[in-house]
Amino acid sequence: MRYNSFTEKLKNYFTGLGDRHAGSRRFLCWSYKQLSSITTSVYLLGLMALFFMVGTIFPQGGSIDDYIKEGGGFVFFVKLFGLLDFFSSPLFLILAFIFFLNLAICTYERLLVLQESPTFPKSYEPTHILMLAPDFSNAHSELRNAFAKLKFKVVSKDDDWTVVEKGLPYKWLTWLYHLGIILCFLGFILTYLFSFEGTITLKPREAQTLVPDTTGRIQSLWKDKTGQTDFHLKLDSFHTEYAEAPELDFPKDKLSRLAIGLGWKSPDYEMKGESLTAKDWRAKIKVIKGSGTLAEQTVEINEPLEYGNYTFYLLGFEQNFRLSVEDNPILLEAKEDEDIFIPGLGDSIKFGTFRSGTLYKLDGTIEMLKPYTIVKHTGKDTDEELGRIEPGAIMEIDGVNIKLVEVEESAILSYRYDPGVGILWWGGILVLVAMALRFYGSWYRIAYQVTDTASIELNIMTRGLGSSSTKIIKSLEKHLPITKQS
Amino acid sequence: MSSYDLILSRDSYLLAFELRLFWSITFLYGLSFLLFAFHILSRTPVLGKAARTTLILSVIAHTALIVLRTFEGGRAPFQTLYESLSWFAWSASLTFLYVSRKWKDIHIPGVFVTVLAMGACLYALLSRSPAVEPLAPPLQSYWFEWHVILAFFSYAVFVVSASIEATYLGVKPLIGRGAEAYGFSSDMLEDFHSMAFKLVLFGFPLLTFGIFSGAAWANEAWGRYWSWDPKETWSLITWTVFALYLHAKAIPRFKGLPASVINIVGFICMMMTFLGVNWLAKLLGVPSLHIYAV
Numbered sequence: 001m002r003y004n005s006f007t008e009k010l011k012n013y014f015t016g017l018g019d020r021h022a023g024s025r026r027f028l029c030w031s032y033k034q035l036s037s038i039t040t041s042v043y044l045l046g047l048m049a050l051f052f053m054v055g056t057i058f059p060q061g062g063s064i065d066d067y068i069k070e071g072g073g074f075v076f077f078v079k080l081f082g083l084l085d086f087f088s089s090p091l092f093l094i095l096a097f098i099f100f101l102n103l104a105i106c107t108y109e110r111l112l113v114l115q116e117s118p119t120f121p122k123s124y125e126p127t128h129i130l131m132l133a134p135d136f137s138n139a140h141s142e143l144r145n146a147f148a149k150l151k152f153k154v155v156s157k158d159d160d161w162t163v164v165e166k167g168l169p170y171k172w173l174t175w176l177y178h179l180g181i182i183l184c185f186l187g188f189i190l191t192y193l194f195s196f197e198g199t200i201t202l203k204p205r206e207a208q209t210l211v212p213d214t215t216g217r218i219q220s221l222w223k224d225k226t227g228q229t230d231f232h233l234k235l236d237s238f239h240t241e242y243a244e245a246p247e248l249d250f251p252k253d254k255l256s257r258l259a260i261g262l263g264w265k266s267p268d269y270e271m272k273g274e275s276l277t278a279k280d281w282r283a284k285i286k287v288i289k290g291s292g293t294l295a296e297q298t299v300e301i302n303e304p305l306e307y308g309n310y311t312f313y314l315l316g317f318e319q320n321f322r323l324s325v326e327d328n329p330i331l332l333e334a335k336e337d338e339d340i341f342i343p344g345l346g347d348s349i350k351f352g353t354f355r356s357g358t359l360y361k362l363d364g365t366i367e368m369l370k371p372y373t374i375v376k377h378t379g380k381d382t383d384e385e386l387g388r389i390e391p392g393a394i395m396e397i398d399g400v401n402i403k404l405v406e407v408e409e410s411a412i413l414s415y416r417y418d419p420g421v422g423i424l425w426w427g428g429i430l431v432l433v434a435m436a437l438r439f440y441g442s443w444y445r446i447a448y449q450v451t452d453t454a455s456i457e458l459n460i461m462t463r464g465l466g467s468s469s470t471k472i473i474k475s476l477e478k479h480l481p482i483t484k485q486s
Numbered sequence: 487m488s489s490y491d492l493i494l495s496r497d498s499y500l501l502a503f504e505l506r507l508f509w510s511i512t513f514l515y516g517l518s519f520l521l522f523a524f525h526i527l528s529r530t531p532v533l534g535k536a537a538r539t540t541l542i543l544s545v546i547a548h549t550a551l552i553v554l555r556t557f558e559g560g561r562a563p564f565q566t567l568y569e570s571l572s573w574f575a576w577s578a579s580l581t582f583l584y585v586s587r588k589w590k591d592i593h594i595p596g597v598f599v600t601v602l603a604m605g606a607c608l609y610a611l612l613s614r615s616p617a618v619e620p621l622a623p624p625l626q627s628y629w630f631e632w633h634v635i636l637a638f639f640s641y642a643v644f645v646v647s648a649s650i651e652a653t654y655l656g657v658k659p660l661i662g663r664g665a666e667a668y669g670f671s672s673d674m675l676e677d678f679h680s681m682a683f684k685l686v687l688f689g690f691p692l693l694t695f696g697i698f699s700g701a702a703w704a705n706e707a708w709g710r711y712w713s714w715d716p717k718e719t720w721s722l723i724t725w726t727v728f729a730l731y732l733h734a735k736a737i738p739r740f741k742g743l744p745a746s747v748i749n750i751v752g753f754i755c756m757m758m759t760f761l762g763v764n765w766l767a768k769l770l771g772v773p774s775l776h777i778y779a780v
């Protein structure tokens with residue numbers, strides 16, 4: 001294979017510079033040669049796999065203090081190589097960069113090779129020999145016709161051997177998916193350099209401006225220039241869907257599980273307590289500027305809103321409870337499952353998740369939930385349930401009247417800016433399509449010659465799982481009076 | 487009886503039936519494994535045939551189990567770890583039966599496939615919850631379904647490839663010294679071995695799509711297509727190792743034993759992706775702050 005074109009150019013360039021640069025010239029040419037070799041990529045792929053492994057062993061994203069506190073070992077190396085943020089560490093980035101160079105150089109060099117017209121050997125080692133019927137004449141033209149009928153094209157011909165081809169050009173497909181991987185890499189690089197993310201909590205019916213408090217690695221060089229967005233977000237409505245989910249009474253110990261398998265025991269579904277699980281959340285979001293609405297979408301998990309350069313995802317919700325104690329006009333505030341100390345009660349209580357929305361019941365019916373939450377007495381180990389309360393209702397707890405005045409549901413959105421996603425998509429699609437065609441498709445190159453003894457010698461080369469030399473021989477048998485094959 | 491009681495007792499009954507069937511299938515996989523193992527030890531072809539017949543029976547029963555589970559859950563049956571372990575055992579066994587249908591007398595790879603199928607089923611039955619529960623909102627995505635279907639299909643294919651590879655490595659020195667009792671002859675050994683390569687060729691695009699659809703799903707659900715989660719990272723390791731294998735096959739120096747070893751390493755990485763993401767950390771005594779919820 002010819003992996004030298006660029007090396008030649010480099011050589012010429014440095015030769016022009018004179019002897020002073022002979023060392024650098026030799027080093028650069030050597031590096032380029034190494035980086036254009038598939039053997040190097042085998043070693044680099046192995047190293048990449050090992051480096052990835054390191055990142056699965058050490059907890060990524062944790063702080064070194066926590067790591068030491070948890071009793072983690074190898075502290076010296078962890079600090080030296082940045083193992084707790086390994087995929088952003090210089091060591092990993094350098095390897096990834098070298099690998100990227102290897103891939104890019106190989107792909108470039110291979111393009112040059114593919115553009116050259118192919119050369120064919122003078123002679124071939126036959127993989128199959130077909131005997132023709134003794135009275136059969138004109139084997140040459142019949143064979144040519146047979147291959148033509150099977151849609152083969154002649155690509156080379158000399159006095160002895162004729163070479164025919166058919167199928168998907170596998171070398172180009174291989175090349176294309178390597179190019180796709182390069183595009184993916186470029187996507188990763190853009191993400192690494194430019195992406196950032198954060199969360200924003202949208203209160204109902206209040207327009208809010210997005211002011212990112214982080215920026216990507218590159219933007220941080222001029223951080224003060226990334227400011228707030230010029231549009232506002234408004235949460236129009238928030239809706240939750242619940243499903244009734246019975247609990248399964250099922251043993252944890254292995255023997256009892258075996259007993260169930262033997263039919264000695266039975267598992268039991270039962271409805272306990274609330275038995276509700278959230279099936280879906282939907283937030284209707286408007287993007288507004290001045291008095292105009294620029295965009296409007298119901299955002300769900302798996303259905304984000306894309307606006308400007310940002311994508312907004314629904315992460316979850318936050319509930320704020322407002323209550324008055326003994327008609328006191330000063331309202332107390334609490335969040336879901338957060339302790340509130342009630343004056344006069346000498347104890348704290350908490351509110352469970354506020355339930356409102358649609359309920360999909362076990363029997364297949366659907367109903368609107370009458371909004372409620374469960375009030376609990378905070379205990380040392382477990383909480384004691386005091387009962388349900390609806391908005392506007394009053395509950396008496398140990399002689400103290402507590403009114404749930406209002407519940408406010410906010411949507412928690414995460415936002416992300418990531419210019420790498422688009423190119424990654426195109427790269428990924430290219431990889432998949434080219435790879436599928438290369439691996440599942442078929443390609444044949446057949447060299448044949450008719451010998452004096454009325455036999456045909458064939459050298460069949462196939463690529464792709466869809467190809468099969470037996471299939472080709474069978475097809476040839478349909479068109480030619482073949483008596484025997486070996 | 488109220489309609490609720492009726493529904494609950496119907497579901498409990500179905501689950502009890504499912505679990506009994508699942509245990510019986512596990513027993514059949516175990517029996518098939520033992521027969522394959524005795525076939526290897528005793529060199530008796532008839533035991534190999536019996537093992538294969540038992541495996542066919544377990545796969546038929548397992549197909550029924552998967553249909554039952556789909557009916558119980560009203561959704562695709564591979565979305566919790568309990569379900570995906572069962573799916574894994576079934577798909578690996580089915581792939582093995584399909585791939586090996588032409589080798590009349592070769593049974594050895596079955597021993598690897600059945601021990602894995604049995605192990606996966608036992609793990610599901612003994613350690614995971616079989617409850618049919620509504621899916622968490624992030625899992626309700628087409629990307630997720632395709633992600634699981636294709637990733638598991640590739641797993642099944644890699645299992646069979648590794649079992650052929652291991653058989654090849656074990657049998658090769660026995661050619662001319664008893665390998666015939668296992669159905670091998672010197673002129674077909676390489677043909678048998680080439681199946682391991684073909685299977686990786688078949689599985690690699692599936693794994694690629696599995697990873698790509700996983701990233702697309704994460705991008706849609708959380709806005710970040712890659713977060714270096716241990717499970718994600720292991721899938722990338724598996725992918726890298728199989729890419730390494732395919733390259734090694736193109737280099738004369740590596741295409742023999744080194745490539746065979748890499749194929750088996752790829753299989754081990756795949757198992758790590760599937761099950762054991764933090765074994766290595768535990769082995770080295772590194773605390774795992776990152777808890778992956780399955």
Ligand code: HEM
Pocket residue numbers: 035036037038039041099102103104106107110174178181438690729732733736
């Ligand atoms: C993530 C990185 C890579 C992946 C996933 C990958 C994947 C593959 C696969 C699956 C094949 C074999 C099937 C085929 O012939 O189409 C292949 C072949 C090839 N790869 Fe890569 N590759 C990667 C990186 C590289 C790099 C860095 C080089 C640079 C030398 C390279 C050079 C080649 C060559 C020359 C072939 C053709 C071998 C032959 O002629 O059969 N690849 N690659």
